[in-house]
Amino acid sequence: MVNNRTILITGGTGSFGKKLTKILTRNYKPKKIIIFSRDELKQFEMSCDYTSHSNVRFLIGDIRDKRRMYRAFEGVDIVIHAAALKQVPACEYNPIEAIKTNINGAINVIDAAIDKGVEKVIALSTDKAANPINLYGATKLCSDKLFVQGNAYVGPKKTQFSVVRYGNVIGSRGSVVPLFLKMKDNGVLPVTDKRMTRFWITLEQGVQFVLDCLDRMFGGEIFVPKIPSMNIMDLAKVVAPDCKYEFIGIRPGEKLHEVLIPEDDARNSFEFNDYFVIQSKFYLRNIKETILFDGKKCSDGFVYSSDNNNQWLSAEDIKEIIKNNLDFE
Numbered sequence: 202m203v204n205n206r207t208i209l210i211t212g213g214t215g216s217f218g219k220k221l222t223k224i225l226t227r228n229y230k231p232k233k234i235i236i237f238s239r240d241e242l243k244q245f246e247m248s249c250d251y252t253s254h255s256n257v258r259f260l261i262g263d264i265r266d267k268r269r270m271y272r273a274f275e276g277v278d279i280v281i282h283a284a285a286l287k288q289v290p291a292c293e294y295n296p297i298e299a300i301k302t303n304i305n306g307a308i309n310v311i312d313a314a315i316d317k318g319v320e321k322v323i324a325l326s327t328d329k330a331a332n333p334i335n336l337y338g339a340t341k342l343c344s345d346k347l348f349v350q351g352n353a354y355v356g357p358k359k360t361q362f363s364v365v366r367y368g369n370v371i372g373s374r375g376s377v378v379p380l381f382l383k384m385k386d387n388g389v390l391p392v393t394d395k396r397m398t399r400f401w402i403t404l405e406q407g408v409q410f411v412l413d414c415l416d417r418m419f420g421g422e423i424f425v426p427k428i429p430s431m432n433i434m435d436l437a438k439v440v441a442p443d444c445k446y447e448f449i450g451i452r453p454g455e456k457l458h459e460v461l462i463p464e465d466d467a468r469n470s471f472e473f474n475d476y477f478v479i480q481s482k483f484y485l486r487n488i489k490e491t492i493l494f495d496g497k498k499c500s501d502g503f504v505y506s507s508d509n510n511n512q513w514l515s516a517e518d519i520k521e522i523i524k525n526n527l528d529f530e
Contacts, residue, residue, distance in 0.1 A: 202415040209235040209277045212284030214243035220404040239263045264306035270313040282324040289454045292337040303340035311351040315360045324348045326366035328459040335454030349481045352420045361420030365411050368400025385441035392446045397433040398458050398507040423479040425461045429512040439519045462505035471496030
């Protein structure tokens with residue numbers, strides 16, 4: 202899907218964009234990769250790694266700027282939309298800014314993609330968009346719905362929109378793993394709640410899942426990978442076994458357990474070997490095609506939650522993942 206295509210990555214200097222660019226240039230043969238972001242320093246630092254790649258270009262811009270999006274999307278075949286305000290406390294304190302980027306920015310991506318004839322758009326989502334309790338999750342839920350329903354605005358154009366939703370990314374900026382590694386020398390590790398669980402996925406797994414979904418998508422789906430859960434105490438004991446643990450309580454906007462498929466979405470969801478597909482309640486043209494690919498309809502009442510998962514990371518698994526992801530980006 203990506204070979205000989207022009208691919209634009211919004212938020213391309215973030216953790217996901219950097220890993221995606223590395224994998225694309227290493228394993229595939231795209232015609233051009235456009236890194237679109239608003240931070241000139243991050244672009245300069247990233248560009249130093251691609252001086253020998255004439256097909257990697259860097260564009261300064263903000264997804265809030267519709268005119269800039271239209272110029273950037275000229276001649277683009279595929280858009281991976283990774284730009285967002287993602288820090289929960291920052292979004293709570295700056296709600297209007299979160300809405301401008303995560304919602305208004307999504308609208309700009311959709312309009313520009315349709316009008317400029319982009320073939321496929323995949324938007325990155327988060328487990329916090331399922332039954333959200335914080336503003337970040339609420340803006341991403343709204344963004345998800347915009348991208349799914351963006352297919353209804355296409356008309357005779359060819360653009361397809363889909364969403365990929367997954368959990369916490371080991372190795373991304375702001376992840377708890379580098380935080381624990383940084384604080385373990387203090388002898389005391391702050392832990393929210395010993396019962397807390399989270400879904401976990403590595404950056405490389407997340408990137409590969411997105412690339413796989415480019416081939417799978419018809420438009421209108423939310424793709425959810427089957428990924429393992431981890432208990433926060435298991436992580437703490439692996440990272441800092443000699444530390445004392447200070448239980449600080451769940452912070453505002455946090456959940457004890459995260460959900461990737463809420464119960465109300467189960468009736469529109471299909472299970473595959475290593476992923477799920479949530480079909481839109483309103484945009485259902487693709488159910489037939491999905492079933493043809495051996496999807497099994499989820500039962501009513503099904504919930505895909507980090508505490509009821511049938512895949513769990515052991516202490517050895519956690520050690521191995523941390524060992525292989527110490528080059529946090």
